[in-house]
Amino acid sequence: MQDKNAxxxxxxxxxxxxxxxxxPPGEKPRPIEIVKGVSFTLESGKVLGLIGESGAGKSTIGLSPLAYGRGGVTITGGEVLLDGVDIxxxxxxxTRALRGARVCYVSQSAAASFNPAHKLGDQVIEATVRHGLMSRSEAKKRAVELFDILGLPEPESFGNRYPHQVSGGQLQRAMTAMALCSKPELIVFDEPTTALDVTTQIDVLAAIKTAIAKTGTAALYITHDLAVVAQVSDDIMVLRNGETVEYGPVQQIIEKPEAEYTRDLVNVRAIRHKEAAEQSDHFFEMKNISAAYGATPVLFDVSLHVPKxxxxxxxxxxxxxxxxxxxxAxxxxxxxxxxVSFDGQQLSAALKKRSREELRRLQLIYQMADTAMNPRQTVGRIIGRAVSFYEGLRGSARRNRVNELxxxxxxxxxxxxxxxxELSGGQKQRVAIARALAARPELIICDEPTSALDPLVADGILKLLLQLQREEQLSYVFITHDIAxxxxxxxxxxxxxxxxxxxxGPKSEALNPPFDDYTDLLLNSVPEMKIGWLEQVLASRKISSADH
Structure with missing residues (x-):
């Protein structure tokens, strides 16, 4: 390796x-461009955030410093220079010598990246020892130092645990320790907090930021959440359709964005639904609900209601x-x-005992539209089955009703x-909504229906749901971990x-003080589009996260 230019x-x-x-089905294979002439630089000790919606090319670009193309993609042009050498x-x-030594990778799902049969400590040091960068004892010492920097409990013995014996947030930090163990020059973080709860996400973000500062490594931080990347990055590159939309310092991107698309990202979730003044109606009610999975109780005397x-x-x-x-429900x-009751009429407790009318009144939209649809059925058939079941329509009448939906x-x-x-994530979720609407329901339970979507796509789904509510007088139970x-x-x-x-209670009361400690922690854990927000939150926390 040649000497680096200072x-x-x-x-x-x-x-x-x-x-x-x-x-394409029924067509000849054809080449497609995924990344179209992207350029950027990154200095040692600095963090560049790569942000954009699904398909923007974030992860594909982020993996280029590993000279790796995931999912059949190929680097077809350009240069990737590490210390002046085109990798x-x-x-x-x-490239084998490079990966896991000089350039390391932290994925979105730590749980899928660890072998459940081996202790965490052995897995954290494995690549470092295999590359011959340290002896086993030196690597173990390095791992303990990193466990301490990353705020993991009992750093000296933490490595003796197995993956199933730690929380999701701790596992994500252990994966960061694995990446840092070899003293790499560069780490690629690929959505490392997306799968975590907001309260846990703060701890992991803080740990990553501290580790980068103390070790002096450079990092690429890939995400679709601009508020998150603003807390850890020095510069941000906004990507769309494989091209650079905007590239500059964090402050400029979040305070004075130049591109319209960047402004949309900054202003996402600008929906402001004014709460109803009267909420005493118990149109749908769950009263004194307790429930268990086998012998394990999971719900304890929960009562709530939803007005029409x-x-x-x-x-x-x-x-x-x-x-x-x-x-x-x-x-x-x-x-x-x-x-569980509708308009004062108690519903059967078990699904198989509910009448078709009871089933019709209450519908469910799942979090993952992908897993809720048969990939071998067309959109018309997926929605049409519900139309036939609830309205008994066949032939052209059924097709007309599906097209109406x-x-x-x-x-x-x-x-x-x-x-x-053939559909995007947002389109699949819209089809899931249409399938629920086919029953002409009175209440829809939405179980995290936008959590797998990019912010701008999710906004479109939320606006659609609010519009349908106004048109159809629908009631919603919306399950989420996103306070925004x-x-x-x-x-x-x-x-x-x-x-x-x-x-x-009403939104205006529930989201305003005085708070119990947990609600205070939850509300203060939602990332804000503001430089220094992470440090302010950590300084003002009343209680520590359950992740510790």
Missing amino acids: DAPLLEVRDLQIGATAY LKLGKAG GQTLAIVGESGSGKSTLARV TGLLPPSAGS LEQIEMGSGFYDRYPA IVRAIADSVAVMHKGRLVRF
């Missing part, structure tokens, strides 16, 4: 071009009982105590014969924690 950046990407091959010309042996035509947002972190409450999990979700009849694989969504669409709010209802 004035040269650690990483310089010049005119990067990345392509793949598309295989794309290193060959197989050169209004939205109740149920908020809380993973394990709080939000989705279990939805399962009880829909009859998928009969409660061990309590009742497609118009209602702002897609149109042109999507009738398409398959799920709660502020945007809710009339009333229920805060869940460890299976219990800790706060319930």
